[in-house]
Amino acid sequence: MEQQFEYAGFWIRVGAIIIDAIWMFLITWPLLILVYGWDYFTSDEFFLIAGPGDFFISWVLPGLLTVLFWIWKQATPGKMIVSIKIIDAKTGGKPSTRQFIGRYLAYFLSSIPLCLGCLWVAFDHKKQGWHDKLAGTLVVYNTREP
Numbered sequence: 001m002e003q004q005f006e007y008a009g010f011w012i013r014v015g016a017i018i019i020d021a022i023w024m025f026l027i028t029w030p031l032l033i034l035v036y037g038w039d040y041f042t043s044d045e046f047f048l049i050a051g052p053g054d055f056f057i058s059w060v061l062p063g064l065l066t067v068l069f070w071i072w073k074q075a076t077p078g079k080m081i082v083s084i085k086i087i088d089a090k091t092g093g094k095p096s097t098r099q100f101i102g103r104y105l106a107y108f109l110s111s112i113p114l115c116l117g118c119l120w121v122a123f124d125h126k127k128q129g130w131h132d133k134l135a136g137t138l139v140v141y142n143t144r145e146p
Contacts, residue, residue: 035053067097087137089138102135
C-alpha cells in the first residue's frame with residue numbers, strides 16, 4: 001500500500017520562509033553590527049561582501065543553520081511552526097544529509113531565473129520546487145492526514 005501525504009503548497013511554504021527570514025535576521029543582524037558596526041547597513045557597498053566575516057555571517061551561517069535544522073528536525077523553525085516537514089520523495093522517510101545539502105544548494109538554481117524554480121511549487125502536482133526535484137524531496141504536512 002502506497003503511503004499518502006498531503007503536500008504543502010505554495011502559500012504555506014511562503015509563510016514558513018517569512019518566519020525563517022525573521023529568525024535568521026535576528027541572528028545575523030546583531031553579529032554584523034558587532035563585527036562591522038552600524039555603518040555596514042548604510043554603506044554604498046551594502047550589497048557587496050564586506051569581508052570574510054560578512055561572508056560567513058551572511059552566507060555560510062544561514063546555510064549551515066538551515067541544513068542542521070533539516071537534519072535534526074526535517075524542518076526549519078518556520079516549517080515547524082506551520083507543521084510541515086521535508087521528506088524523501090521515494091521512501092517518505094527522512095532525507096539523507098547529502099539530499100539536504102543538495103536541496104539547499106539547489107535553492108540558488110531555483111532562484112536565479114526570477115525565482116521560477118520556487119514559484120514552480122504553485123503549479124506542480126506534488127508541490128515540488130526545482131530544489132525539491134533536484135534533491136528528491138517533498139514538503140508535506142507534518143500532522144495532517146489527507
